Amino acid sequence: MKNIIITGGAGFIGSHVVREFVKNNPNSKIINLDALTYAGNLENLKDIENEPNYVFEKADITKVEELRKVFEKYHPDAIIHLAAESHVDRSITDPNAFINTNVNGTANLLNLAKEFWTLNPDHQHGNFPNETRKNLFYHVSTDEVYGSLGETGLFTEETSYDPKSPYSASKAASDHLVRAYGNTYGMPFIISNCSNNYGPNHFPEKLIPLCISNILNGKPLPIYGDGKYTRDWLYVIDHAKAIHQIFHEAKTGETYNIGGFNEWQNIDLVKELIKQMDQKLGNPEGHSEKLITYVKDRPGHDLRYAIDATKLNKELGWKPSVTFEQGLGKTIDWFLENKEWLDHVTSGDYQKYYASQYTNASN
Numbered sequence: 001m002k003n004i005i006i007t008g009g010a011g012f013i014g015s016h017v018v019r020e021f022v023k024n025n026p027n028s029k030i031i032n033l034d035a036l037t038y039a040g041n042l043e044n045l046k047d048i049e050n051e052p053n054y055v056f057e058k059a060d061i062t063k064v065e066e067l068r069k070v071f072e073k074y075h076p077d078a079i080i081h082l083a084a085e086s087h088v089d090r091s092i093t094d095p096n097a098f099i100n101t102n103v104n105g106t107a108n109l110l111n112l113a114k115e116f117w118t119l120n121p122d123h124q125h126g127n128f129p130n131e132t133r134k135n136l137f138y139h140v141s142t143d144e145v146y147g148s149l150g151e152t153g154l155f156t157e158e159t160s161y162d163p164k165s166p167y168s169a170s171k172a173a174s175d176h177l178v179r180a181y182g183n184t185y186g187m188p189f190i191i192s193n194c195s196n197n198y199g200p201n202h203f204p205e206k207l208i209p210l211c212i213s214n215i216l217n218g219k220p221l222p223i224y225g226d227g228k229y230t231r232d233w234l235y236v237i238d239h240a241k242a243i244h245q246i247f248h249e250a251k252t253g254e255t256y257n258i259g260g261f262n263e264w265q266n267i268d269l270v271k272e273l274i275k276q277m278d279q280k281l282g283n284p285e286g287h288s289e290k291l292i293t294y295v296k297d298r299p300g301h302d303l304r305y306a307i308d309a310t311k312l313n314k315e316l317g318w319k320p321s322v323t324f325e326q327g328l329g330k331t332i333d334w335f336l337e338n339k340e341w342l343d344h345v346t347s348g349d350y351q352k353y354y355a356s357q358y359t360n361a362s363n
């Protein structure tokens with residue numbers, strides 16, 4: 001039996017990845033390693049918590065001794081690393097937390113993997129044949145490391161890094177660390193960079209779940225600047241399936257971009273969400289558009305992200321299973337059916353954070 005550690009497995013994307021691996025790898029033990037910070041929630045995994053090949057370990061990747069205990073207990077064959085501070089707005093107000101978790105935490109994992117695994121010095125330059133690999137460090141990253149695009153063009157795996165926020169800079173640093181350990185020590189690795197995710201269990205500091213929550217509560221829908229910032233969007237379950245496929249089938253020592261093959265300006269996305277929400281709630285068409293509120297822009301806001309996932313599609317045949325409109329409908333349905341979950345995660349500290357972020361509305 002292989003032991004696979006998935007860090008950040010109680011978070012939004014991580015919980016879907018854990019579920020995908022537990023359900024599709026009955027002969028592997030899936031170790032969910034999570035510190036259970038504000039965005040980590042074991043309620044996300046209630047449906048699989050009693051599966052025989054699943055176990056949860058509470059540990060913080062910034063604390064080496066906590067990690068060491070998990071490594072000594074399970075001697076993992078592979079690590080899928082998702083644990084990260086991930087919200088750009090929070091990185092602007094508290095950059096050190098992002099440096100500590102995303103950079104130092106990744107280094108801690110790499111150092112322990114190097115210590116526990118027998119690495120082959122002949123594989124120092126990304127020459128990691130799939131048929132002989134015993135171990136794998138799979139690092140899950142973001143398209144934000146590439147910086148901002150103009151009105152045209154797409155991010156490819158060859159795009160130069162140009163991070164603009166403390167969050168994206170910390171993720172870029174962690175990407176470089178993973179590659180450096182591959183090139184220096186022969187550590188088998190894969191990196192994937194993904195576009196914006198959305199779907200069930202999404203913590204409501206991000207645009208889509210925030211707007212769903214606020215429409216349900218009749219609160220303003222905060223839109224940064226003029227609303228023309230553009231993002232590529234991917235349904236989170238499609239991302240989890242892509243990670244699973246890459247883990248098992250992709251070339252080691254490679255980078256893969258994962259994207260939804262679609263782009264939406266923020267204001268157009270919010271209007272589409274309003275249309276679907278009003279239909280599902282039985283409101284007149286456009287009823288909730290009055291909630292749209294333009295707020296002061298955040299510093300260093302990137303204009304546009306757009307992923308070219310051609311490499312992944314050509315090599316592995318992967319593509320999204322749903323359109324954005326379909327995925328958005330599924331997401332809204334999940335939130336409407338799980339209002340207790342939403343009420344729980346939006347209580348307490350989140351309310352204080354929300355007030356600090358979105359009080360500077362502009363007319």
